[in-house]
Amino acid sequence: MYNLKEKEMIFVFTGPDGSGRKTVSKLVGESTLHMETVISYTTRKPRAYETEGEDYHYISREEFETAKNNGEFLESVEINGNLYGIKEKDIQEKFEKMGCIYLVLNTEGADILKSLYGDKVIRFFVYADRETVVNRQKERGDDPEVIEQHIAHYDEDMAYREKCEHVFENYRSDHIAYEVTNTMEEYFKRKLEEKKAEKEPL
Numbered sequence: 001m002y003n004l005k006e007k008e009m010i011f012v013f014t015g016p017d018g019s020g021r022k023t024v025s026k027l028v029g030e031s032t033l034h035m036e037t038v039i040s041y042t043t044r045k046p047r048a049y050e051t052e053g054e055d056y057h058y059i060s061r062e063e064f065e066t067a068k069n070n071g072e073f074l075e076s077v078e079i080n081g082n083l084y085g086i087k088e089k090d091i092q093e094k095f096e097k098m099g100c101i102y103l104v105l106n107t108e109g110a111d112i113l114k115s116l117y118g119d120k121v122i123r124f125f126v127y128a129d130r131e132t133v134v135n136r137q138k139e140r141g142d143d144p145e146v147i148e149q150h151i152a153h154y155d156e157d158m159a160y161r162e163k164c165e166h167v168f169e170n171y172r173s174d175h176i177a178y179e180v181t182n183t184m185e186e187y188f189k190r191k192l193e194e195k196k197a198e199k200e201p202l
């Protein structure tokens with residue numbers, strides 16, 4: 001397992017599928033705060049609106065299993081017959097460039113990251129009501145079967161909010177972007193103050 005250094009942090013966006021985790025994390029993490037994410041590997045087929053290397057690295061089950069057996073994944077999960085995982089070397093490479101990264105994971109993955117890294121992982125739970133997430137997935141162009149698979153674990157996903165450090169409803173993009181930005185900035189400020197305190201003579 002890659003050992004996170006003193007100042008390194010991972011913000012994990014989790015919550016029900018279609019709640020807007022990817023959109024919000026990109027808007028705040030990337031566009032506003034200039035952080036980066038790590039692209040997951042998956043055995044799922046790309047959807048019409050997705051791009052290799054941007055949304056996922058699409059690989060075969062055989063390639064995934066070989067990499068998994070070689071211990072290349074920091075974490076991996078199986079969802080609806082598809083494998084998903086993050087490679088440890090990709091995490092390590094990102095931390096060579098920056099102190100904080102963000103990830104978008106299902107609740108199981110968020111839980112794994114938390115148990116691996118404790119306080120260095122901050123979970124942001126993003127949600128909207130069932131009807132809204134279904135409509136968003138329809139608009140996004142997801143197949144009805146995919147939406148059905150997602151919604152089957154909506155309640156289970158929602159229950160995970162209790163375990164997360166921060167919870168955000170996502171109806172107005174401007175509201176959630178403002179709240180998530182402020183929350184993240186608090187963490188950066190705290191880190192900066194800790195750094196200053198270390199340098200100050202007693």
Ligand SMILES: Nc1nc2c(ncn2[C@@H]2O[C@H](COP(=O)(O)OP(=O)(O)O)[C@@H](O)[C@H]2O)c(=O)[nH]1
Pocket residue numbers: 017040041044075076077079084085086104105106108109110146
């Ligand atoms: N634990 C884990 N979850 C992932 C990873 N990559 C993506 N996910 C999440 O797993 C779920 C994959 O479901 P899918 O229908 O493919 O959703 P989408 O790719 O987010 O549109 C989503 O909730 C993703 O956010 C990963 O590497 N690890």
Ligand SMILES: Nc1ncnc2c1ncn2[C@@H]1O[C@H](COP(=O)(O)OP(=O)(O)O)[C@@H](O)[C@H]1O
Pocket residue numbers: 016017018019020021022023024104136137139140170171172173
């Ligand atoms: N606040 C919002 N209002 C309206 N639509 C939204 C909002 N947030 C996200 N969306 C849209 O909902 C869909 C699902 O968002 P996405 O970020 O892909 O969800 P997730 O990563 O949680 O599956 C996308 O088409 C996105 O543009």
